Amino acid sequence: MSVAAYGLLFDQTLCIGCKACEQACQAEHEQRPHAVTQLDHESFNWVQPLGDSGFVRRLCMHCQTPTCVSVCPVAALEKTAAGPVIWKAERCLGCRYCMMACPFEVPKYEWSSVNPRVRKCDFCVHRVREGRETACASVCPTGATRFGRRDELLREARRRIAADPERYYPEIYGEHEAGGTSVLLLLSQPPAQCGLPTNVPLGPLPPLTWEVLEKIPKFLPIYAAFLGGMYWLTQRKNEIARKQKEQRDDRSDLDE
Amino acid sequence: MIGATWTSRLERGGTTFWRALFLGVTGLLGVILVLRYTQGLGAVSHLSDQMPWGLWIGFDLLCGVALAAGGFTLTAIVTIFHLESYRPIVRPTILTAFLGYMLVISALLVDLGRPWNIWHPLIFWNPHSVMFEVGWCVMLYTMVLFLEFLPLVFERFGLHRPLKWWRHVTPALVLLGVLLSTLHQSSLGTLYVIVPQKLHPLWYSPILPLLFFVSAIALGLAMVCVESFLSLRAFGKRLEPELLERIGRATAVVLMLYLTIRLQDIWLRGSLPELLKLDRGAWFFLAEIGLGGLVPMALLFLRRIRRRPLLLVLAQFLVVLGMVFNRMNVAVTAFQLGTGAEYEPSWMEFVVSLAMIAIGFALFSLAARYLSVFPEGPLRQARPTDPYAELAKEFSS
Numbered sequence: 133m134s135v136a137a138y139g140l141l142f143d144q145t146l147c148i149g150c151k152a153c154e155q156a157c158q159a160e161h162e163q164r165p166h167a168v169t170q171l172d173h174e175s176f177n178w179v180q181p182l183g184d185s186g187f188v189r190r191l192c193m194h195c196q197t198p199t200c201v202s203v204c205p206v207a208a209l210e211k212t213a214a215g216p217v218i219w220k221a222e223r224c225l226g227c228r229y230c231m232m233a234c235p236f237e238v239p240k241y242e243w244s245s246v247n248p249r250v251r252k253c254d255f256c257v258h259r260v261r262e263g264r265e266t267a268c269a270s271v272c273p274t275g276a277t278r279f280g281r282r283d284e285l286l287r288e289a290r291r292r293i294a295a296d297p298e299r300y301y302p303e304i305y306g307e308h309e310a311g312g313t314s315v316l317l318l319l320s321q322p323p324a325q326c327g328l329p330t331n332v333p334l335g336p337l338p339p340l341t342w343e344v345l346e347k348i349p350k351f352l353p354i355y356a357a358f359l360g361g362m363y364w365l366t367q368r369k370n371e372i373a374r375k376q377k378e379q380r381d382d383r384s385d386l387d388e
Numbered sequence: 389m390i391g392a393t394w395t396s397r398l399e400r401g402g403t404t405f406w407r408a409l410f411l412g413v414t415g416l417l418g419v420i421l422v423l424r425y426t427q428g429l430g431a432v433s434h435l436s437d438q439m440p441w442g443l444w445i446g447f448d449l450l451c452g453v454a455l456a457a458g459g460f461t462l463t464a465i466v467t468i469f470h471l472e473s474y475r476p477i478v479r480p481t482i483l484t485a486f487l488g489y490m491l492v493i494s495a496l497l498v499d500l501g502r503p504w505n506i507w508h509p510l511i512f513w514n515p516h517s518v519m520f521e522v523g524w525c526v527m528l529y530t531m532v533l534f535l536e537f538l539p540l541v542f543e544r545f546g547l548h549r550p551l552k553w554w555r556h557v558t559p560a561l562v563l564l565g566v567l568l569s570t571l572h573q574s575s576l577g578t579l580y581v582i583v584p585q586k587l588h589p590l591w592y593s594p595i596l597p598l599l600f601f602v603s604a605i606a607l608g609l610a611m612v613c614v615e616s617f618l619s620l621r622a623f624g625k626r627l628e629p630e631l632l633e634r635i636g637r638a639t640a641v642v643l644m645l646y647l648t649i650r651l652q653d654i655w656l657r658g659s660l661p662e663l664l665k666l667d668r669g670a671w672f673f674l675a676e677i678g679l680g681g682l683v684p685m686a687l688l689f690l691r692r693i694r695r696r697p698l699l700l701v702l703a704q705f706l707v708v709l710g711m712v713f714n715r716m717n718v719a720v721t722a723f724q725l726g727t728g729a730e731y732e733p734s735w736m737e738f739v740v741s742l743a744m745i746a747i748g749f750a751l752f753s754l755a756a757r758y759l760s761v762f763p764e765g766p767l768r769q770a771r772p773t774d775p776y777a778e779l780a781k782e783f784s785s
Binding site: 172173199202203204205206207208223224225226227228229231232233235237240241242243244245246247248331332333337338340341342344345348352355356359360362363366367369370 | 425426427428429430431435436437438440441464467468469470471472500501502503505506508509512513514515516517518519520521522523559563566567570571575578579581582583584585586594597727
């Protein structure tokens with residue numbers, strides 16, 4: 133899987149909680165304007181208030197090696213080369229394995245629809261394809277959300293931490309989580325205090341199941357050969373037992 | 389005489405009761421299905437963004453497939469390992485497996501958000517997905533089971549030529565069936581290998597596929613015994629005590645293997661201290677492993693128990709309960725404990741699962757009545773008997 137080109141950098145210390153990005157997101161996705169209190173089937177971007185400690189943006193992290201893409205039985209989820217992880221309505225059969233497996237618990241479902249969609253941030257894929265930045269980044273008045281190449285954003289984040297270590301939590305959330313994500317969160321406090329999932333493994337998750345699945349082609353011929361061999365052996369054993377019994381019976385006839 | 393009329397009246401009453409229950413449950417199912425397909429999943433279930441898989445995946449899919457494991461276990465024993473003495477009980481297990489898989493697919497049509505796309509894995513491939521593999525295996529194995537079931541239909545209509553031809557392909561079919569079953573019994577466990585941080589450590593393991601496979605064999609064997617008992621109750625069908633006794637021995641050995649792998653894995657992964665917390669996870673685990681594993685294993689190792697059909701059936705029933713509990717724990721308990729998701733199945737979810745069981749029983753008894761499921765041939769008239777008296781007879785002889 134190629135390393136995704138674009139990403140978003142969110143700097144918690146710059147966010148003032150104006151929610152302009154929430155409104156821009158809703159407008160971009162032609163949703164009715166509404167207050168966001170959680171990620172759900174119609175809220176893909178949430179500026180989560182953290183009391184005295186400011187705000188943190190919650191959205192799909194757009195993993196570099198996405199678990200959802202790996203688990204989808206019909207490849208309805210795709211990691212595009214530009215970075216966005218997108219969902220294809222026409223393929224989805226609604227098994228919801230993506231929701232089960234996502235380490236950030238991002239994909240949400242339209243539970244009251246008869247033709248339900250998996251809903252999540254799509255990284256404004258239509259804009260990114262045209263070479264434009266995401267809606268949320270385009271409206272941010274303070275530069276708390278920046279759009280750019282992921283490697284450049286990562287360098288920028290490291291530079292900010294090095295320049296002012298007092299101000300920032302030393303680790304960038306999303307640099308290694310689930311194998312790295314296109315969305316990078318530059319925090320002023322530990323992720324646990326920002327309400328972010330802290331149990332996300334630091335390596336990519338898809339290899340866990342792939343290590344099992346890739347063994348199948350190697351295992352099957354051996355297993356089939358074993359079963360075939362047992363079939364032949366036990367059949368032969370029964371035949372010999374039958375013949376011996378016949379011979380014994382013949383002999384006992386002669387003895388009489 | 390009085391005793392006889394009393395039993396037959398009881399029996400008639402019993403039949404009426406089961407019929408009423410069947411009609412009630414399937415009637416409710418109809419209403420729920422209308423709601424489900426007009427208002428969405430949220431209208432009938434308590435599934436949520438936090439708990440995207442619930443009772444239907446836990447019971448109808450995971451348990452359904454595992455309960456059908458007798459099909460591949462018994463066909464392997466008889467056709468591949470040539471243990472001919474088990475042949476009389478092969479057909480009921482094939483029938484159970486076939487019906488089981490049909491019901492699993494039916495339940496999936498309720499659970500999937502867009503069930504009309506259920507065939508999509510045929511054209512949209514993702515070999516990295518465990519669900520893709522499960523989908524293909526369930527589809528192929530259901531076809532194999534159908535082909536294994538066909539001879540019963542051929543016999544019913546006296547089609548001797550295909551029957552003869554079928555005898556030649558049976559070994560190949562069985563081999564294919566065993567391969568496919570091994571793959572997807574285990575891959576139902578693999579489904580959860582990708583969520584290490586979301587499952588309680590007493591249930592998460594990278595060797596879940598191995599655990600699911602070995603436990604499916606134990607469950608398959610236990611089901612054969614429980615089914616024989618149910619057939620005795622329903623049709624007055626004679627038990628094969630000698631066979632069931634030996635299957636009891638095999639179950640004990642497979643259970644021992646399973647429990648050793650399971651406990652060793654928990655020990656090696658350092659998850660054993662979780663038990664000391666004595667919280668919900670620990671108690672559920674102890675109940676699952678103790679009552680559903682160690683106790684029936686110990687019972688089945690005892691000759692005295694195995695030689696008394698009623699106790700044997702009870703021990704095997706414990707195995708079935710233990711394995712059902714295991715699958716439910718993986719799908720619901722361990723996931724809830726790992727993620728903090730809140731979920732309790734709605735009554736409608738329970739009714740759907742119950743209806744699947746009811747339909748399974750009804751189809752089985754229909755098949756037993758009109759096809760040669762048992763060596764005695766079609767059991768046209770259900771011979772109402774007192775199963776316990778019958779068992780006492782078996783015991784005294």
